[in-house]
Amino acid sequence: MVAETTFAPPTDRGAQAWRLHVVLWVLVLLVSLFSLSIGAAGAQVRAGLMAWIANDKLDAATRLILFDIRVPRLVLGLLVGAALAVSGGMMQGLFRNPLADPGLVGVGAGAGLGAITAIIIGATLPPFLINALGNYMIPLAAFFGGWGSTLILYRVSTRNGRTSVATMLLAGIALAALAGAVSGILVYMADDRQLRDLTFWGLGSLAGATWIKVLTAGPLIAVAILSAPFMARGLNGLSLGEATAVHMGVPLERLKTGAILTVACATGAAVAVSGGIGFVGIVVPHLLRLATGPDHRTLLPNAALLGAILLVLADCISRTIIAPAELPIGIVTAVLGAPVFLWILLRRRGVVDL
Amino acid sequence: MSVIGTDISVSIGRKPILHGVDFAAEPGEVHAIVGPNGSGKTTLLRALTGDIFANGRITLSDRSFDRKRPWEMASIRGVLPQVTVLSFPFTVIEVVRMGLEAGPHGASPEIAHQALRDVGLEGYEGRFFQELSGGEQQRAQLARVLSQVWEPVQDGAPCWLFLDEPVASLDIGHQLGVMELARRYADRGGGVIAVMHDLNLTAMFADQVTLLSKGEVAATGEVANVLTDDLLSAAYACTLRVNMAPSAGKTFLLPQTAARS
Numbered sequence: 001m002v003a004e005t006t007f008a009p010p011t012d013r014g015a016q017a018w019r020l021h022v023v024l025w026v027l028v029l030l031v032s033l034f035s036l037s038i039g040a041a042g043a044q045v046r047a048g049l050m051a052w053i054a055n056d057k058l059d060a061a062t063r064l065i066l067f068d069i070r071v072p073r074l075v076l077g078l079l080v081g082a083a084l085a086v087s088g089g090m091m092q093g094l095f096r097n098p099l100a101d102p103g104l105v106g107v108g109a110g111a112g113l114g115a116i117t118a119i120i121i122g123a124t125l126p127p128f129l130i131n132a133l134g135n136y137m138i139p140l141a142a143f144f145g146g147w148g149s150t151l152i153l154y155r156v157s158t159r160n161g162r163t164s165v166a167t168m169l170l171a172g173i174a175l176a177a178l179a180g181a182v183s184g185i186l187v188y189m190a191d192d193r194q195l196r197d198l199t200f201w202g203l204g205s206l207a208g209a210t211w212i213k214v215l216t217a218g219p220l221i222a223v224a225i226l227s228a229p230f231m232a233r234g235l236n237g238l239s240l241g242e243a244t245a246v247h248m249g250v251p252l253e254r255l256k257t258g259a260i261l262t263v264a265c266a267t268g269a270a271v272a273v274s275g276g277i278g279f280v281g282i283v284v285p286h287l288l289r290l291a292t293g294p295d296h297r298t299l300l301p302n303a304a305l306l307g308a309i310l311l312v313l314a315d316c317i318s319r320t321i322i323a324p325a326e327l328p329i330g331i332v333t334a335v336l337g338a339p340v341f342l343w344i345l346l347r348r349r350g351v352v353d354l
Numbered sequence: 355m356s357v358i359g360t361d362i363s364v365s366i367g368r369k370p371i372l373h374g375v376d377f378a379a380e381p382g383e384v385h386a387i388v389g390p391n392g393s394g395k396t397t398l399l400r401a402l403t404g405d406i407f408a409n410g411r412i413t414l415s416d417r418s419f420d421r422k423r424p425w426e427m428a429s430i431r432g433v434l435p436q437v438t439v440l441s442f443p444f445t446v447i448e449v450v451r452m453g454l455e456a457g458p459h460g461a462s463p464e465i466a467h468q469a470l471r472d473v474g475l476e477g478y479e480g481r482f483f484q485e486l487s488g489g490e491q492q493r494a495q496l497a498r499v500l501s502q503v504w505e506p507v508q509d510g511a512p513c514w515l516f517l518d519e520p521v522a523s524l525d526i527g528h529q530l531g532v533m534e535l536a537r538r539y540a541d542r543g544g545g546v547i548a549v550m551h552d553l554n555l556t557a558m559f560a561d562q563v564t565l566l567s568k569g570e571v572a573a574t575g576e577v578a579n580v581l582t583d584d585l586l587s588a589a590y591a592c593t594l595r596v597n598m599a600p601s602a603g604k605t606f607l608l609p610q611t612a613a614r615s
Contacts, residue, residue, distance in 0.1 A: 013445070096441035236452055239441045243405045248456035248502065249428030294442035 017298030020291065024305035028078070035074050035312050036066065038320055073209035076217070077315045078308040080206070080274045083221040083266035085307025086228050088281025089288075089300050093235035094259045095169060098289070101281050102267040106153050107146040109176035109183075111271040114145020116183045119197045120190050138197075140216075142275075146268035149175055154260050205328045206274055206315050217269040224266035225304050231258055232296035239294070277330050279337025280307050286341070356380045357514065357547060362401050362410035364394075371397045372408070372569045379562065381512030381545040384536055386556040388549075389566035390590050395549045396436065396518055398566065402547065403433050403516050415511060428456045430508065432499035433516040438491065440483050446470070446494050447479035453498030458508060465504050469497035472535055474528060488523045496520060496532060506544025515539055517548040521555060526607075530614055533559040554609050557581055565589055 084102075092100045102108060118141035122130065130137070153175055157168035187198060234255040237245035246252050270277070284307045288299050311329070314336065318329040359377040363370070372394045379385035387395045401408035404427075414431065432453070440449065450466040459465050470476055473493040478486070483494060496517075503513040515536065521529040529552070536546045537559050550556045556563060556577070563580040565572045567589040573580045586594040600606050 013448070093442075098442065233455070237456070239444065240438055240449070240452070241435070243400075243403075244433070244435060244438060246405075246424050247403065247428060247431070247433040248453065249425035251424055289443065293448065294444055295448065 013293035014295060014298060017288075017292035017295065017302060020288075021298065021302055021305070024302055024309065027309050028305055031309050031312050032074055032078070035077070035316050036070050038316055068211075069209075072211045072214050073206055073315070074312060075214050076209040076273060077206050077312040079214070079218055079221045080270040080277065081280060081307040081309070081311025082225055082304035083217075083270040083307075084277060084280040084311070085284035085303040086225050086300055087263040087266040087270075088307075089285040089296070089303040090228060090231065090235065090259050090263050091281070092285055093238060093296055094256065094263075096239060096241075098286065099282065100169075102263050106149040106172045106175040106179065107264055107267040108271065108276065109179035110149025111142040111146030111268055112276065113149070113179040113183050114141035114143070115272075115275070116186050116198060117141055117145070119194050120186045123194070138272075140272065143217075143268045143272035145179075146271055147264050149179065150260060150264035150268075154257075200275075200328060205318070205326070205330070207319075207326055209273075213273045217273045220265045220269040224262045224269075227258065227262055228300045228304075229297065231255055231262070232300055235259070235296040275328075275330065277311070277333055279333045279341065280311055283337045283341050284310060357402060357412075357414050357545065359398075359402055359408075359412045360410055362398065362408050362412065364397050364401050364406060364408045366397070366406075370569065372401065374410075375566070375569070375571055377402065377564060377571070377574075379545055379547050381514075382540055382543055383561035384540045384546040384548065384559055385562040385564065386548050386550045386560035387564050387566065388551075388553060388556055389572070393566040393589070394569045395566055398564075399516060399518050399547065399549050403431075414514065425456075428502065429458045430503065430511065431514040431516065432457070432503040434492075434496055434499045434518060434520055436518045436522065438495050443482050443484060445479065446475065446481050446483050446486070449483050449494060450497045450501055454501035454504075457502035457504065459501070459504045462504075465501050466497070469501045469504070470494075472500065473497045474531055489525065489528060492520070492523050493528065493532070496535070500535070500539075503544070506539050506542040512543055512545050514545045514547065517546065519549050519551060522551055526609060526612065527614075529555060530609055530612055534614075552609075553581060553586070558610055 087102045087107075091102050092098050094100070115138050118138045122137050122141070153168060153171055156171050156175075187195070190198065234245065234250040234252075237248045237250040238252075238255070240248070242252060245255075267281075284303050285299060288302050288306060292298060292302070311333070314332040315329050317336075318327045318332045321327055321332075357377075357379045359375065362372055362375040362377065364372040375394070375398060377398065387398055389395050397406070400406045401410075402412060404412075414427070444452075447466060447470070450469055451463070454460055454463070454466045454469075467476075467479070470479065473496050475490065475493055475497060478490070478494070483491060486494060499515065499517075503515065506513055517536065520536065521532050524532060533555055536548060540546045540561070548560075550560070560577055562575065563577055564574040565580050565585060572589050573585045581596055583594060583596055586596070
């Protein structure tokens, strides 16, 4: 338990965290403006944006690009980034493991199974149903898959009103393997075009963001993010163990149920509209714990903001780096996130249980 | 206003640990639970704190013991486990503040610092809990528990400390310091229930002792009536002699003769 480097953190990391909160809000605004001003349509939209900020009229084309393409994409990016980061932070608190991730409890696998089912079986549905669901068939299926698998998992790992976190982790691994196997069978049945769809969904993207997608996922994600702070004190107590949390007045079972549902909601909705975007849920809470400590009362709100910032930035990269084509955002977050994650582990491996 | 357990039976898996244990502790007293390894000391404490399911009836200050309102329990009872594994890099003061904010004194941040001074960890506020030694971690946890139920009597009702081997990993100086804290808490009207390994410290600081053996109460009562040659020899399965000095010339050391500065 000897640390390689001993350093004294300031005794009041809470005040520091709230200062960071203000800074993050400013960054959200700046990043949003930046995101709206760049893209395939280039300079004329930037000029239009400036004009609009200066309270001038916009021409029809600029208005279309701005309010029907870029703004919904920006809002979706903010929502998805916040949802992934907050559910990562909550899951890590619930499992008392800084490497836990919503993917571990089967939300990712379940959502994946839902999406794959929709892509492959969906084509055989009656035409009126396909028309009615349209582009939302895959996101909806992913959402229900993720949510349903978490609920099943919760039932499996709960006995007499008590959830065993160890059982739940192991059951999550089993369920993920099962979902993976069923997905594998479906992939085996897929034709070439479906395989291409599957690959792109799995890589994750914010392309095709619409107001309808924003309105589908937004309320769920908003409810999850807004309810997270109410569980923060309980998650702090849980870091001392389940029994000690109860002795410190934490309503343990209610906390666990709330955290699981919140995470399932946020991750399911996020994965549904954006596919498999990795590393946000693990890297963002880690960076914040390094900066201002593990207190969930500040960690969760700050994670929402930093997650939103990072995902919108990643999206900016994804749609400009090989413009006019787009790189799936999941690739960007993995390329940026994985080395940062490794760097964090290497630099701070002296401090146990980061 | 006491902690009463009647006919407590606990099985872990199929193995019965406690059979029909009766237990009663009064506020204003330090009540020690002693006994050999595996006699059910910690199990009894965990049954009394509601950590594990127990058959029988357990009440705290006439309130039936359940987990439905843990925040109410937290305001009148602090529990110190044997070992605490912390899963995130909180600092010492952050851990102690968690306890403070779980109790009724959350608006008085100076209590956290005073509690750290009381357990001899002044100046450790900004250190990472996980970087402390085992004994320091245990004292930091005690500071957390003390901050949670800082006033031994709150709104006219006694508060309680449940301590599971509070001095097991401490050196003799800190053992005395921690036991004196427990003693003062009881003297000021609070109740203290402690699982103890050290019979000398038990004899020094406890008012009441419950001696467990094989999951049953071998004896309970005042120190002089429980810590006797016959009862201890039977419970610990070796011949023990109370109040007998070793033969001349052999070195021995008793906490009773320590002088605390």
